[in-house]
Amino acid sequence: MNEKYPIIKIEPKQANYPYWLSTSTQNKHTIYVRGQLFPTDYRPIAMVGTRTPSWNGNALAKELVASLKNCKTSVISGLAHGIDSQCHEAALKNQVHTVAVLAQGLDMPIGGPRGRLAGQILEQGGALVSPFPLGSKAFKHKFLIRNHFIAALACATVIVESRESGGSMHTAAHCLEEGRLLLATPGDILRKTAQGPNLLVESQSALALWQCDNLPIFAELEFISQDSSPSGAVAAQQLDFWNNFAGECLSIEEIAQRSQKNLPHLLSILSELEIQGLVEQTPQKNYSFNKTPP
Incomplete structure (x- = not known):
């Protein structure tokens, strides 16, 4: 891995310094x-x-992470066990670019499953990033700096699951400090690992992500290939949904039964498809799906 993927040093004034980092307090x-x-x-x-x-x-x-497929984005996380690794692995599976921010020098060894995951990230075109010089070991205080860098590299931060305190909540605080969008997924009030997101939403510090498909919308993401979606504006998930019903005229009940989506989410998708001219509502309150894009 060392010879195939050399370490590059990037100074703040260089043209390839990441944009979102350049506009942060860590610039x-x-x-x-x-x-x-x-x-x-x-x-x-x-x-x-x-x-x-x-x-x-x-x-x-x-x-x-699956909701980000075909979007111009990268999943930034910390290569830690648990949610971080799940996000990196899901990015690799869905061909979404991903970056692991480390609390050590990039020349230092990464053992076990984390090391294998780091290698897979590089093999699939992602990156390992560190604010620490070569030879730096991963001491505790460096993880606090690493957490800030994770937020500083991104336009938005999602807290998937966390206790009321810990590294993820530090990252959330840094996201707010940077004036960036903070999102959280509310969970069971009795589950300790849902307390962090619940607190952020309750305090109105973070927007609640009730539907995974809303993430690309909230983050204002564009698509990698505009030719792959009608008018270049329909989310990949919405396009897949339309393809399943193209040429049919169905009631809302029939659509809900076949799609297995709850009514509020379903109405949101249909509304967006109507705006794009892919669906029309008939006088009988049925939905007519066009056979081809307008």
Whole structure:
């Protein structure tokens, strides 16, 4: 890995210094990069959470990242066990660019599953990033700095699952400090790892992510290939939804039964498809799906 992916030192005044980092309070730091950073027109999203997630937390991480497929974005996380690793792995699976921010020098060894995941990130065109010079070991205080860098590299941060205190909540605080968008996924009030997101939403510090498909909308993401969606504006998930019903005229009940989506989410999708001219509501209150894009 060392020979194939050399470490590059990037100074703040260099043209390839990441845009979102350059507009943050951390913009005086030299960074070290192994692999490929995201293109300058991407809007990267930080996604972090507890090292001991619930089944629901793992599922949320996977679905949130899947919603970013075909978007101009990168998943920024910390390569830690738990939610961080789930987000990186989901990014690799969905071919979404991903960056792991480390609390150590990039020349220092990464053991076990984290090391293997780091190698996969590089092999699939992602990057490892560190604000620490070569030879730096991962001491506790460096994780606090790492957490700030995760938020500073991204246009928005998502707290997937977290206790009321800990690294993820530090990242949330840094996101607010940078004036960036903060999102959180509310959870069961009895689950300790849902207390952090619930607190952020209740205090109105973060927007609640009730639907995973809303993430690209809230983050104002563009699509990698405008030719792959009608009018270049329909989300990939909405396009897939339309393809399933193209040429049919159905009642809302029939659509709900076949799509297995709840009514509020379904109405939101249909409304967007109507705006794009892919669906029309008939006088009988049915929905007519066009056979081809307008």
